[in-house]
Amino acid sequence: MHQLWTFTVPRTGLSAADAARASHVVASLPAPAVVTDIAGLLWLVDVHDPQVAEDVAGALRESRLAVTAGVQTVYDAEDRAAADFIGISGADVDLRLVRDGEVFSPDPPCPRCGYHDAFDVVRNGPLWIDESVLGDTEVANLPNGQLLMTRELTVRLERVPARGLVVEDVLSGRRRISDRFVAVRAEVSVPAPCPVHTTTLGDGYCSLCGAAHGALEGHFWLPRSAVGEVDVVSRHPHKAAMLLMRRSVLDAVGDARGLRRGDPAMVCPD
């Protein structure tokens, strides 16, 4: 794993002099910095090396342009190969959920940190999907971050077994229970990483909702006492979104169509 620094250099709303200065500064950044032009609106400057990041930060600071900076951990194949858990998601398919707007309604923001995002919704009724848009996809994302999976795949997972995976019927066609698809969630939620082993830059994670208020440095550690014996956990309080699966279990079904691997996580002995 390594850290990736990203600097955002604005290009709009600048005086002619500032615009010229911005072009000059970006053009003279050291070569390892990767500059991407975002539709003529801004430049993203990506740096994978701490020394170069310092040089770039210095050059941009001197320019006195309104540059914003962020840092994140980027994992590589080695980290995934050694991980205890790996984040999973599905294909992005326009599911044309029937009565989508009525199925989900927003939660209040987190009472501790005020955070709110698209996964912070309550479900008011059954999921009613249009299977015809799914083709041969076996795993797809639902709007609340939950995953839609084929029953066949959940049977394979139960055989492994995948402990802690909860399977829910969905409706399709004329409001009948789907033979082919189910929605899955986790029995266990671990919203925030272990505060002892996990290093964050900035304010860290909200222990209630799991929102990141700083950048993660190194591994995301899940406490053993929170994970227990399950093979599937959710990093969201509703236990539906942001699923992680034990790597050994995921390897058994890794060929599922639409299944995507996300960031790794480790289990610490707490």
Ligand SMILES: [Zn+2]
């Ligand atoms: Zn919160």
Ligand SMILES: [Zn+2]
């Ligand atoms: Zn720990």
